[in-house]
Amino acid sequence: MAQLKPDATAIYVAAHQAAAAIEEAIEAEVPLIVAVAEHIPLHDMLRIHSVLKSQSKSRLVGPNSPGIISAVGRCRIGFQPLPCFTPGRIGIIAKSGTLSYEAVASTTRAGLGQSLCIGVGGDIVPGTDIRDALAVLEDDPDTDAIALIGEIGGMGELEAADWIREYHSRTKSPKPVVGLVAGVTEAPGRILGHAGAFAIAGEPDAGAKIAALEAARVTMVDHPAKFGEALKARLEGRTTITESWSSRAFHDRGMGREQRRQFHTGFHRPQPRKRPSSGLGQHQRRHIYLAEDKCMDLLREAGGINCGAYSGSGVRKLVSIGIDRSTRSPCILAAPTTGEDQVNDIVKRYPFDYRNGPDELSIERIANHLQLAQTESVIASLRRLVRSLAAIFYDKEAFLLSTLVVERLGEIKVVGARFGFDDAAHRSCGRQAELHETRNVAAEDPAEVQAERNGIVYIKLRGDGTVGTLVNGAGLAMNTVDALSGNATNFLDTGGKATAETVKQSFEVILQDPRVRVIFVNIFGGLTLGDMIANGVILAFKELSPSVPVVVRIRGTNEKEGQKLIAESGLPLYAFDDFEEAAAKAIELVSECIGIDEMKPVTDLFRDDLLRARLSIYCDMAVDSRTCTYSNSKPV
Structure with missing residues (x-):
């Protein structure tokens, strides 16, 4: 810095050392710090953000x-x-x-x-x-x-x-x-x-x-x-x-x-937003969760917290420690009820500095929002619960510690608990090994576990979808599932490992789902080469001999070469560069995979205006999707 006086620095450092590299750049007062690493442990980044707030010289872009x-x-x-x-x-x-x-x-x-x-x-x-x-x-x-x-x-x-x-x-x-x-x-x-x-x-x-x-x-x-x-x-x-x-x-x-x-640019008023009903049951898997009894054991060990089953008496309230992404800091989350119809605004956040811990002065404000009795014993029990949650948060590198509590006999009683811990701490840095060992892989979906072992993110979606998806990049995978309007069977992101081998492994995982009638490969070749993906698709098709057609959309780097390889493969593969045409073809091909013995209402197959419009053309009549059935590629 003294000699070169640079405007920026690039942090190309692996996740287990990236936080230290970022901190060095902050201490050196580099104006712009760009960090690209994925899987930096959450608590490492919370510490970095606490440091960033104490200075005004450096801006961080990233990580991930x-x-x-x-x-x-x-x-x-x-x-x-x-x-x-x-x-x-x-x-x-x-x-x-x-x-x-x-x-x-x-x-x-x-x-x-x-x-x-x-x-x-x-x-x-x-x-x-x-x-x-x-x-x-x-x-x-x-x-x-x-x-x-x-x-x-x-x-x-x-x-x-x-x-x-x-x-x-x-x-x-x-x-x-x-x-x-x-x-x-x-x-x-x-x-x-x-x-x-x-x-x-x-x-x-x-x-x-x-x-x-x-x-x-x-x-x-x-x-x-x-x-x-x-x-x-x-x-x-x-x-x-x-x-x-x-x-x-x-x-x-x-x-x-x-x-x-x-x-369009019309002005529309947002509608009220819903939140998860209990604050517990819809939490994400990032990536280690403990069984409820283990969570309560941790609370008892940390602060002697009164824990037990919900008797049905008393209003359950939400008390959690999570992440406030707006302030880039941990926070206490509190809500006075946990009903199905509560809007998001009922959950209040009380951020605190990562290096200093929860503010004791905020406890009374939290108690007031929770609509607790303003007695010394109730406030003291809430303070003890928050302290216990904070101790677990730091010691075990949690990203979300959520409890349901009721007010009983002059104190707070925990009647529900779900604790989530940051898997990156173990994967990147080898920390929290004892928590990682609690993971029960046998209880998880075998296809998802198989994909994870190959560096692939695969999530089996609920519903009656029929199109298996294979995409490179999490955002593009999300958007692909969105655009298929309920017809997708899965979310699959090959990530930065979109190679011929991972394409084959992805096919293997997707084909384990009996709902899949068509596979839709959506690849945007940025760093990934389109012709390499095409070769991977061809290789997978030859080795696995799938019984369903495959639509391949390739754009970006070497897209023409990839599309040509698909078109000249002699296999039942359909190559496109336009996303909309490829997605429409995937939906259309589903109909050709429906046999005569699988008579279903049109709406069960295609909740889709485009397909119904096409059926109307084929029939030369208006198709009533409530009564019309579909058989052997002909409307009946």
Whole structure:
């Protein structure tokens, strides 16, 4: 620093040493620190954020981020695929690397190019969030419009919506913003690939984020390939463009409404957001949970806490220690009830500094919010519970310690507990081995365990889907599941290991699900080569001989070579470069796999306006989806 006086440093250090490298850069007062490593232990990052708050010299981007790149300035700090980028006018902010590469390719095809692209990353507590990045792009003279890519997890998109609304109110000619939020199709209780892709009590679902951004006059799209046309329309002053895929709408389960399938800038008021009913039953697997009796044993050992079964008497209240992603610090979560119909706002957060622990002064405010009796004994028992939870939080490197309590005989009694611990502490640093040993692999889905051993994130989705998905990148995998509108059987992210071998292993896992009638491979070749993926698909098909057709969509690096290999393979494979065409083909092929003996109502097969419209054409009549059945590829 003394000799070179650099403006930035890149932290290309493995997860177990990355936190120490970041801390060195902060101590050296490097202005910009970009960290790309994934799987840095959560508590290491909480400590780093506590340090960052005590200074004003350094900004951190990442971790779990592809980095930042200025296409105009021709400067990259990260690992983004350079062939995708073209100097231009669009600033991009993204939690997901693969979705940002898709947005880059789309804006390049639209002739707009890119200015500054900020990968905020998919970590639980990123150093720079969406709102911070918006403030940077506001002042960037090369940026004329902004693409914003969010996903499930945290409050960042709602905070971004608030910032955009305020920006519009104080700016005569604000830069237009087009947005996308991945994770509309949730998998309750699971983390969707990225470390931060989950919601805890009090956090909004993807539908609420979409509604908030719409209310801030952000044009929303449902696939990153549409960014180019949508941004061009906003820059040209056009406010509504009919989408090119179809008229079908995918259903936003969290909001109980259909997401609009048109580009628009209309003002819409967000609806109330729901939270998990108990604060316990819907928690994510990141990644180690203890049985309830073990959780209560820990509480008894830590502070002699009164624990036992719920007798049905008394109102259950939520008291937890979790993560406040907005303040990038741990927090106490409290709610006076745990009913099904409670909105998110009833869960209040009480952040505390990681290095100092919970603030004793906040205990009375928490007790007041919980609607507890303001007696010395009740307050003392709540204080003891919070202290015990904090001790476990630090000692065991937890990410969420959730309890249900009732007020009984002048004190707090714990009647429910679910504790989640950070698996990265063990995987990256070898810490918490005793907790890792408590994992009961035999009780988990064998296919998911098999995928995990091969470095693949595979989650079997509930429902009657028929399309198995294979995708490289967590954000793109989330978005693919969303776009298939309930027809997906699984979430599968090959991550950075999208090689010929992992493609074959992914096929093996997907084909274990008897619901799968078609496999949809959706690959955006950034760092991953399209021809390598094509060879992997061909190899897997030859070795496994699947009885279902395979649709392969390849874009990005070496896309033409990959598509040619698929087309000339002589196998029943379908090659596309356009996502919408590929997805429509996958849905269409499902019908050809339905035999004569599998008569089902049309709505059981395709809850999809496009397919019903096609059936209407085939029949030369209006298809009543309640009575029409489907047999041997012909409507009856």
